[in-house]
Amino acid sequence: MKSVAQLAHEILGRSQQRASTGPQQLKPETTEWYREFLGFDTFDEPELEDMLTAVSVFLNAFRRHDHRARYWLTLLGPCGIGKTHMAKAVFKTHRATSSKSQRYTRWIDALNYMRDGHHDYPSELAREHLLVIDDVGAEHGSEYGTQKLLEVLEKRMGKWTFITSNLCMETFAEMDNRIASRLIRDHNTVLEVKCKDYALR
């Protein structure tokens, strides 16, 4: 399976490693503060430590550096690794610390709402200062779903967006290369986490 970095190289012709969204590492005491705040166990596993760091940097960025380049963080990985746990924490943190608009939606709910005739919903989602889209790809295979996802993502470029999915980057690229490209374009970051379900530990 191709890695995010390989796909970034193929799609964009360059590496996904960029340091343009500000400090990618926080001070150790700040990371410890976020570890406690997020209630996230990492079991000393490097992949879970990376997930904690990526989410902490994202939270820190919109809390303290809102004027800097706004970007997306996409967490990809199997069931039960804490993606929704992080998605809800991102939403609640923004709601508690910012007066600007925010929304949390499961992608399947957003799609059903659009299917019910709410054709302006992509524009509504585009207006939010922070948008959390949980579980993208649960509807994998639907042409309507792919088209709507592309429409929403297109409108979200340059805005704080947190995405989670069970799909891997390669599947996104097969679904629609334009979606995969946007996930890693500009300052947007993708983290693929492969570890076991929290419930199995």
Ligand SMILES: Nc1ncnc2c1ncn2[C@@H]1O[C@H](COP(=O)(O)OP(=O)(O)OP(=O)(O)O)[C@@H](O)[C@H]1O
């Ligand atoms: N690293 C972790 N530390 C603390 N709690 C965790 C961790 N990972 C998962 N959990 C807990 O395990 C449960 C399942 O996690 P969650 O729903 O976030 O998984 P998920 O990655 O979204 O799975 P799915 O792909 O099925 O939606 C939740 O109660 C969550 O709080």
Ligand SMILES: [Mg+2]
């Ligand atoms: Mg989930």
